[in-house]
Amino acid sequence: xxxxxxxxxxxxxxxxxxxxxxxxxxxxxxxxxxxxxxxxxxxxxxxxxxxxxxxxxxxxxxxxxxxxxxxxxxxxxxxxxxxxxxxxxxxxxxxxxxxxxxxxxxxxxxxxxxxxxxxxxxxxxxxxxxxxxxxxxxxxxxxxxxxxxxxxxxxxxxxxxxxxxxxxxxxxxxxxxxxxxxxxxxxxxxxxxxxxxxxxx
Amino acid sequence: xxxxxxxxxxxxxxxxxxxxxxxxxxxxxxxxxxxxxxxxxxxxxxxxxxxxxxxxxxxxxxxxxxxxxxxxxxxxxxxxxxxxxxxxxxxxxxxxxxxxxxxxxxxxxxxxxxxxxxxxxxxxxxxxxxxxxxxxxxxxxxxxxxxxxxxxxxxxxxxxxxxxxxxxxxxxxxxxxxxxxxxxxxxxxxxxxxxxxxxxxxxxxxxxxxxxxxxxxxxxxxxxxxxxxxxxxxxxxxxxxxxxxxxxxxxxxxxxxxxxxxxxxxxxxxxxxxxxxxxxxxxxxxxxxxxxxxxxxxxxxxxxxxxxxxxxxxxxxxxxxxxxxxxxxxxxxxxxxxxxxxxxxxxxxxxxxxxxxxxxxxxxxxxxxxxxxxxxxxxxxxxxxxxxxxxxxxxxxxxxxxxxxxxxxxxxxxxxxxxxxxxxxxxxxxxxxxxxxxxxxxxxxxxxxxxxxxxxxxxxxxxxxxxxxxxxxxx
Numbered sequence: 001x002x003x004x005x006x007x008x009x010x011x012x013x014x015x016x017x018x019x020x021x022x023x024x025x026x027x028x029x030x031x032x033x034x035x036x037x038x039x040x041x042x043x044x045x046x047x048x049x050x051x052x053x054x055x056x057x058x059x060x061x062x063x064x065x066x067x068x069x070x071x072x073x074x075x076x077x078x079x080x081x082x083x084x085x086x087x088x089x090x091x092x093x094x095x096x097x098x099x100x101x102x103x104x105x106x107x108x109x110x111x112x113x114x115x116x117x118x119x120x121x122x123x124x125x126x127x128x129x130x131x132x133x134x135x136x137x138x139x140x141x142x143x144x145x146x147x148x149x150x151x152x153x154x155x156x157x158x159x160x161x162x163x164x165x166x167x168x169x170x171x172x173x174x175x176x177x178x179x180x181x182x183x184x185x186x187x188x189x190x191x192x193x194x195x196x197x198x199x200x201x
Numbered sequence: 202x203x204x205x206x207x208x209x210x211x212x213x214x215x216x217x218x219x220x221x222x223x224x225x226x227x228x229x230x231x232x233x234x235x236x237x238x239x240x241x242x243x244x245x246x247x248x249x250x251x252x253x254x255x256x257x258x259x260x261x262x263x264x265x266x267x268x269x270x271x272x273x274x275x276x277x278x279x280x281x282x283x284x285x286x287x288x289x290x291x292x293x294x295x296x297x298x299x300x301x302x303x304x305x306x307x308x309x310x311x312x313x314x315x316x317x318x319x320x321x322x323x324x325x326x327x328x329x330x331x332x333x334x335x336x337x338x339x340x341x342x343x344x345x346x347x348x349x350x351x352x353x354x355x356x357x358x359x360x361x362x363x364x365x366x367x368x369x370x371x372x373x374x375x376x377x378x379x380x381x382x383x384x385x386x387x388x389x390x391x392x393x394x395x396x397x398x399x400x401x402x403x404x405x406x407x408x409x410x411x412x413x414x415x416x417x418x419x420x421x422x423x424x425x426x427x428x429x430x431x432x433x434x435x436x437x438x439x440x441x442x443x444x445x446x447x448x449x450x451x452x453x454x455x456x457x458x459x460x461x462x463x464x465x466x467x468x469x470x471x472x473x474x475x476x477x478x479x480x481x482x483x484x485x486x487x488x489x490x491x492x493x494x495x496x497x498x499x500x501x502x503x504x505x506x507x508x509x510x511x512x513x514x515x516x517x518x519x520x521x522x523x524x525x526x527x528x529x530x531x532x533x534x535x536x537x538x539x540x541x542x543x544x545x546x547x548x549x550x551x552x553x554x555x556x557x558x559x560x561x562x563x564x565x566x567x568x569x570x571x572x573x574x575x576x577x578x579x580x581x582x583x584x585x586x587x588x589x590x591x592x593x594x595x596x597x598x599x600x601x602x603x604x605x606x607x608x609x610x611x612x613x614x615x616x617x618x619x620x621x622x623x624x625x626x627x628x629x630x631x632x633x634x635x636x637x638x639x640x641x642x643x644x645x646x647x648x649x650x651x652x653x654x655x656x657x658x659x660x661x662x663x664x665x666x667x668x669x670x671x672x673x674x675x676x
Binding site: 026033184 | 221222224226228230244245253262270283288292326329335336349351352354361362363364366368404405431434462464468500520523524617618636640641644
């Protein structure tokens, strides 16, 4: 997993509430057995018409946002299916950070496993960032995970807070599984205890 | 962990019994008792194990079954037309066999939707932690098991270690007091709750469903309720186990037997929320206030009684105004239209929400002696090969066939349209599944969620219909 320390990039405004993971990456792209290559189908049914032509109204098709690395989104981003293809598609497109008033739990969790930083901010802050994002490529937002600060294009700073363990893993690009495997004796101890206490499991 | 002697909720108890280690900031290493695996969210996880030289830690606690991609037509054992789907099903087959996990391949009568197979085979039992790379893992909470969906990275984590790194969620109580009126089902309960709390209302929470109406539900009904906890934002739903639960589990192939059964039941009887236990949020609904409901929009929170009308977007608040307008545009509906005047052209009965035997019985009850209206495509997809066999033995399959339904093989099918069972643009479907998102059942397809009895009623009349009109005699 790539580290996430500091990111300065274009933020795309997506004010729609309840953007679900079916919308982020529709089912027909879940048939892959790889993690990579999903970026071209990110938001597929919003981004392209039925013939596969780009929909010029969709934000990521507009010249200013084609290289967006941050999304400012409406409430409850990532709801629905647990598909990790959603963060894979975002990452493959180049998005490393999503800012919203709230996220669905599974999507939120999946982001951290892929080096994407989901940031929860109060409505009034998201409103400011959304407004800033509408300035297009002229508005480059800086996200600093070390300091836990988002800075707008005109220098306004907003602090945020990330769970310390998750922040540590993102800052250092750490793989959870390796960390957990170091606890193998504790896991085996628990299993031995359970073999007596709840043998039917 | 909760301090000793503090009253604990059901969630607290199951959580406490699975914590291996807890860090100072509350991050826990949680033991996982059952890991269910399907073909869509597991190939990258198995590939990850291979690349790092890791092995499946507990194959005997891991259960694999293909469900999302599988065709529901005959001949699928030997050939799957869609190449990518075929590769995914084949990858699961290879991975499952190589790792020695319990496996129900496509030609096994026990194959079916993972959330139907787990309980049916007795893998899901009270007090367990159950995970699967699928958000509808919440279903298993019906047994008083802590069950939730995970992403593929976590699938790999569980395969490698049989644990998850977790922080405890908040706890929400949803109480349904009194008894359900006739014609109102578990699906109406769960949709009504989401309509009230919203799709983000349960974010960060585990829901415990309780109250008389929940106690009076069968296990099938409880699974329907818990299945959609995720649609309300809660990763997990829970129902405390009771005699109904024990009766369902007893005799299942992988349920404990003899002395172990007795020991298990004794433990399961301790799994209830103590008097005075703390909940972060409480919602109470009177069962008598619940009506047969349908969804009108593209979010599961867009729920109204079938006797209602399509709402005005302006009647909502905040970001929901634009979302509601977008929903109506997508759904091709006009505010003020009576819901029971909306014509449909497709009916889908099945899914992990409503693909169990009781669901098929409820639909067949409405269909007996009736026909699907001309021009309507109606299909029923049993949740597992065993549900299908049971429905055939009970004569229910014949009722569907006589009415004009297609009688399919088991799988996820048109709930998400990963196989060939999809809506075409503009199709309008009465569906017993769980998501009415844009494009969910097929690009441009329009989904109305409802109970199996309501879907059957819609098949007969060709429009969204109050099932109580068709079964008035019985009601």
